[in-house]
Amino acid sequence: xxxxxxxxxxxxxxxxxxxxxxxxxxxxxxxxxxxxxxxxxxxxxxxxxxxxxxxxxxxxxxxxxxxxxxxxxxxxxxxxxxxxxxxxxxxxxxxxxxxxxxxxxx
Amino acid sequence: xxxxxxxxxxxxxxxxxxxxxxxxxxxxxxxxxxxxxxxxxxxxxxxxxxxxxxxxxxxxxxxxxxxxxxxxxxxxxxxxxxxxxxxxxxxxxxxxxxxxxxxxxxxxxxxxxxxxxxxxxxxxxxxxxxxxxxxxxxxxxxxxxxxxxxxxxxxxxxxxxxxxxxxxxxxxxxxxxxxxxxxxxxxxxxxxxxxxxxxxxxxxxxxxxxxxxxxxxxxxxxxxxxxxxxxxxxxxxxxxxxxxxxxxxxxxxxxxxxxxxxxxxxxxxxxxxxxxxxxxxxxxxxxxxxxxxxxxxxxxxxxxxxxxxxxxxxxxxxxxxxxxxxxxxxxxxxxxxxxxxxxxxxxxxxxxxxxxxxxxxxxxxxxxxxxxxxx
Numbered sequence: 001x002x003x004x005x006x007x008x009x010x011x012x013x014x015x016x017x018x019x020x021x022x023x024x025x026x027x028x029x030x031x032x033x034x035x036x037x038x039x040x041x042x043x044x045x046x047x048x049x050x051x052x053x054x055x056x057x058x059x060x061x062x063x064x065x066x067x068x069x070x071x072x073x074x075x076x077x078x079x080x081x082x083x084x085x086x087x088x089x090x091x092x093x094x095x096x097x098x099x100x101x102x103x104x105x106x
Numbered sequence: 107x108x109x110x111x112x113x114x115x116x117x118x119x120x121x122x123x124x125x126x127x128x129x130x131x132x133x134x135x136x137x138x139x140x141x142x143x144x145x146x147x148x149x150x151x152x153x154x155x156x157x158x159x160x161x162x163x164x165x166x167x168x169x170x171x172x173x174x175x176x177x178x179x180x181x182x183x184x185x186x187x188x189x190x191x192x193x194x195x196x197x198x199x200x201x202x203x204x205x206x207x208x209x210x211x212x213x214x215x216x217x218x219x220x221x222x223x224x225x226x227x228x229x230x231x232x233x234x235x236x237x238x239x240x241x242x243x244x245x246x247x248x249x250x251x252x253x254x255x256x257x258x259x260x261x262x263x264x265x266x267x268x269x270x271x272x273x274x275x276x277x278x279x280x281x282x283x284x285x286x287x288x289x290x291x292x293x294x295x296x297x298x299x300x301x302x303x304x305x306x307x308x309x310x311x312x313x314x315x316x317x318x319x320x321x322x323x324x325x326x327x328x329x330x331x332x333x334x335x336x337x338x339x340x341x342x343x344x345x346x347x348x349x350x351x352x353x354x355x356x357x358x359x360x361x362x363x364x365x366x367x368x369x370x371x372x373x374x375x376x377x378x379x380x381x382x383x384x385x386x387x388x389x390x391x392x393x394x395x396x397x398x399x400x401x402x403x404x405x406x407x408x409x410x411x412x413x414x415x416x417x418x419x420x421x422x423x424x425x426x427x428x429x430x431x432x433x434x435x436x437x438x439x440x441x442x443x444x445x446x447x448x449x450x451x452x453x454x455x456x457x458x459x460x461x462x463x464x465x466x467x468x469x470x471x472x473x474x475x476x477x478x479x480x481x
Contacts, residue, residue, distance in 0.1 A: 014317075019316065020313075020316045020317065021315070021316045022315060022316035022317075024315075024316070039111070039112075039113070039114035039115065058319075061321065062319060062320050062321045062345075063319040063320075063321045063322055064319060086114060086115055100316060100317050100318060100319055101317065101365075103318075103319075103322070103362065103363045103364065103365065104362055104363055105287070105362070
């Protein structure tokens with residue numbers, strides 16, 4: 001399994017750069033690392049709000065929220081989520097929040 | 107400007123959609139769009155369309171493997187440059203069509219195609235077997251139960267004469283999907299080849315925590331066989347799932363949703379054959395294909411059992427069906443019990459539907475024919 005070193009912390013990731021151990025290994029260094037990899041220049045409160053919403057929903061329900069639920073709870077339309085996370089809610093935001101990689105026919 | 111990975115959104119162009127198709131119309135197609143009067147098939151693989159302006163366009167259809175190199179695409183472009191002013195098109199079954207605007211240009215094109223080592227077999231028109239719509243298989247997918255390209259090549263080699271001729275009662279559409287996601291057309295084809303599993307998923311508790319959204323895996327099961335469970339990994343209790351094996355029918359949906367539930371197995375996996383589907387409304391309504399052979403082994407690289415089974419069905423159909431009758435229409439006219447007899451297929455309990463709405467597929471009449479299957 002590939003390992004990523006960033007600011008003195010190491011992370012086990014899969015070939016797409018998602019955390020293999022999920023939120024157990026998640027911390028601020030991971031957010032900082034993904035920020036660079038996803039081309040996000042400044043981490044704003046809005047980014048944080050999306051990450052918090054994803055993690056809260058995942059902890060409570062065991063799944064990532066549907067896009068419409070994420071929009072509703074954060075108040076950000078899909079367009080805004082793409083502006084915050086250029087790779088989108090799945091590849092961008094879920095990766096940064098330490099959620100499992102989206103599955104199915106994606 | 108090249109792509110700058112430090113500023114990925116700089117100069118980014120998006121939401122353009124595909125280029126407009128009229129840009130790529132041959133001149134004769136552009137001039138006669140919406141004015142076609144009639145068409146005929148002049149020989150297998152060659153069509154002629156007549157326009158009200160008296161223009162004619164001759165179309166030469168050739169088979170392709172669908173999975174092709176850029177080298178082959180360049181060769182197709184060379185042929186289009188030499189004969190068709192640089193224009194060509196792909197069909198919905200992944201054949202290639204070259205179009206010329208006069209009869210004199212047809213023979214030189216056919217001669218050129220014939221000179222290229224059978225890389226461009228002409229055919230696929232009328233009442234024959236045209237290209238097989240198929241999927242990724244072991245070339246690129248992670249959920250297949252069989253291969254796509256390999257099986258398709260083996261079957262088309264055996265049925266090649268039906269591609270270059272028009273001797274069947276009606277066209278026969280063959281399709282392949284390497285798992286029962288059924289990407290493509292297997293659920294509505296005259297003859298369909300479908301990859302199937304025969305063993306339940308193996309649950310990898312070591313990985314499941316980080317890579318799986320457990321409620322999705324549970325909800326993905328059409329039979330409710332996946333249940334939440336607890337397991338111990340390295341002294342720690344984790345949340346996982348368990349599969350009630352007696353309820354599992356090996357569809358693989360849970361593996362699609364959860365990478366820690368693989369079920370592919372070299373001996374368990376193989377091919378089922380379905381027949382009798384169609385999508386057109388010609389004479390009878392569209393039909394779903396029905397499963398007639400539950401399992402044939404994955405016998406690489408030539409899948410002899412699958413090839414033989416398909417040839418047998420096709421030959422029985424060619425012998426028994428009336429003109430214009432599709433495989434499904436023939437089977438329904440003579441009765442499915444006769445279909446099994448004519449095709450020499452042993453009937454098994456696997457063909458009896460037992461999924462939710464199954465009742466409607468059983469026989470609620472005394473009308474049937476005695477066949478070799480009734481002892």
